[in-house]
Amino acid sequence: MLDAKIEKKALEILADAVDRTVGTGFVHAAVLKAAQTLAAHDYRQADKAFRMLNPRETRKVKSTAIESAELLHQFGEYNDGLNDMAPDPRLRDIRARSTKLGAA
Secondary structure, three states: OHHHHHHHHHHHHHHHHHHHHOOOOHHHHHHHHHHHHOOHHHHHHHHHHHHOOOHHHHHHHHHHHHHHHHHHHHHOOOOOHHHHOOOOHHHHHHHHHOOOOOOO
16 A cells, blocks of 8 residues: 555656656656556556657656655645735735726
């Protein structure tokens, strides 16, 4: 069970690294699907897709994935801090009247 969790997290880190360096495309989709299902077929498809990257892209993805894994190891899961912040109640009236912020 623990090995599956580790493999899933590793594939998620790899998918994120692919997204940040190469962009969302068939490689990112294949790695992400393998992370979600952990099925042998999806794993092979992700491997084939990843091997289609050129050596420069592979090095960039590897570097980004290692950096992300080290940060995860040092600091744990990181959620976007802006989503955790509550809105300032003093600005509630301004938001309610502002056409630029989607109201009124």
